[in-house]
Structures are given as structure tokens and as C-alpha cells.
Amino acid sequence: MKNKIIIFVVLIAIGVGTYFLFFNKNNESAITKKASIASPERPAEINGSIVSSLGNEIKIANEVDKEILTEEEQAANKAAMQSMTQEERAAARETAKVDIKTEDVTLTIPVGVPVVKGSGDASGNIVSADIAELTKGVYVSIWTDSQGKVEFVKIKGI
Numbered sequence: 001m002k003n004k005i006i007i008f009v010v011l012i013a014i015g016v017g018t019y020f021l022f023f024n025k026n027n028e029s030a031i032t033k034k035a036s037i038a039s040p041e042r043p044a045e046i047n048g049s050i051v052s053s054l055g056n057e058i059k060i061a062n063e064v065d066k067e068i069l070t071e072e073e074q075a076a077n078k079a080a081m082q083s084m085t086q087e088e089r090a091a092a093r094e095t096a097k098v099d100i101k102t103e104d105v106t107l108t109i110p111v112g113v114p115v116v117k118g119s120g121d122a123s124g125n126i127v128s129a130d131i132a133e134l135t136k137g138v139y140v141s142i143w144t145d146s147q148g149k150v151e152f153v154k155i156k157g158i
Contacts, residue, residue: 037114037126039154044141046105053134056109060140061102107142109134109150117155129155 047066051059069077081089109115109131117133119125133155134140143152 037116037128039116039126039141039152040143042143044154045144046107046140046142048102048105048139050134050136050138050140051104052136056111056131057106058109058134059104059106060142062105064101064103066100107150109153113150113153115153115155126154 046060046062048060048062051061053059081092084092115129115131115134116126117129119127134153137158138155139157141154141156142150145151
């Protein structure tokens, strides 16, 4: 009788352990899939700093007529910026900002729209972000569909 009880308890323990192991594995893969969301292939329609945010409505100083650089030009600019001191970089960014024309655009970010940002480990990976991170001063790129509805948001910097 004792042997049957011991075997029964061991089988239940194995079953429960297998269930939790399988459940945790599924959660990890869901998190990985969610974090591997990539931005659309086309350039973002709206690029600029957030001027104000209230709930899911944000106002952005959209950069108008900004020159879109090729990957080679971006790499050259990045290399040039890395060779500068922090003060020189800050001055160069401020100079670049002065020359850019902006217009305020007000958007509503619908529930369920992917909001992502860089992982912060210099790997180039992106991770999911919260809509609460869309605050004043944050630089974003936003992709919209043909009706002007937001379909993807990428946080690029503060």
C-alpha cells in the first residue's frame, strides 16, 4: 500500500514539474517573439522630439524636409561623431537642430501598436517599450498607414 502511494506522489510531482517547465518555456518564447519586432522597411513618416504627451495623445515637432542619409553616410557621420569630444558632439547636435524646420503634429497612439526602443547594450537589438516612455523631449520615429493611423513607434533617444 505504501509503495502505491509513493509511486502516485512521484508521478504527480513529475507531472507538475513538467507542466511548469513547459509553461515557462512558452512564456520565454512569447517574450522573445514580442521583443524581436522589427520596424517597417520604409522610412518613418514622422521623425522628431515629443513636445507634449497626455495619455496616448502626443504632440511631436516633426522634422520637415530633413535629408535622409544612406547607410554609408550614416556610418561616416557616426565615425566622425565618435572622434569628437562630448562637448563637440553636443555642439554639433545643437547646430544640426537649428537648421531643421519643424511642424507640430498631434497623434493618438492606439492600444496594441508596437512601441520599441534600443536594448541599451550596443548590440543593435530592440526591445518592447511602454507607451509611458513617450514623454516630453524623447526623439521618436513613427510609421503611419495610408489613413494616417499610427502603426509602429520607435524611441530613438532622449
